[in-house]
Amino acid sequence: MRGFALLALGGAMGLAAPASAEEIVVKMAGSAYAPEVIEARMGDTLRFVNDDTIPHNVFVPTAGYAIDLGKQDPAAEATLVLRQAGAFEVECVFHDFMTAKVEVTP
Numbered sequence: 019m020r021g022f023a024l025l026a027l028g029g030a031m032g033l034a035a036p037a038s039a040e041e042i043v044v045k046m047a048g049s050a051y052a053p054e055v056i057e058a059r060m061g062d063t064l065r066f067v068n069d070d071t072i073p074h075n076v077f078v079p080t081a082g083y084a085i086d087l088g089k090q091d092p093a094a095e096a097t098l099v100l101r102q103a104g105a106f107e108v109e110c111v112f113h114d115f116m117t118a119k120v121e122v123t124p
């Protein structure tokens with residue numbers, strides 16, 4: 019199952035993820051990322067799933083990691099491949115109280 023998900027992602031991104039990489043699902047119900055603290059490894063993929071009833075977003079303000087995955091309507095998903103070790107914050111541009119921390123180990 020893990021291999022299948024990575025294969026699908028690799029096709030979408032035009033890149034193959036390392037065979038050992040994992041996918042970590044982050045949900046958004048109740049305007050909160052779950053989990054709020056994410057420990058991952060380089061090469062892993064975060065799959066943000068909006069299982070809430072209102073739009074959310076994934077925005078990374080941390081220098082060196084900055085990215086905006088855009089608005090996610092309910093049921094929409096967005097993925098982020100972790101290519102760099104370190105720590106960064108995730109926040110929703112629509113709800114400033116909605117944050118998560120990601121720690122990426124090599």
Ligand SMILES: [Cu+2]
Binds near residue numbers: 075111116
């Ligand atoms: Cu939000």
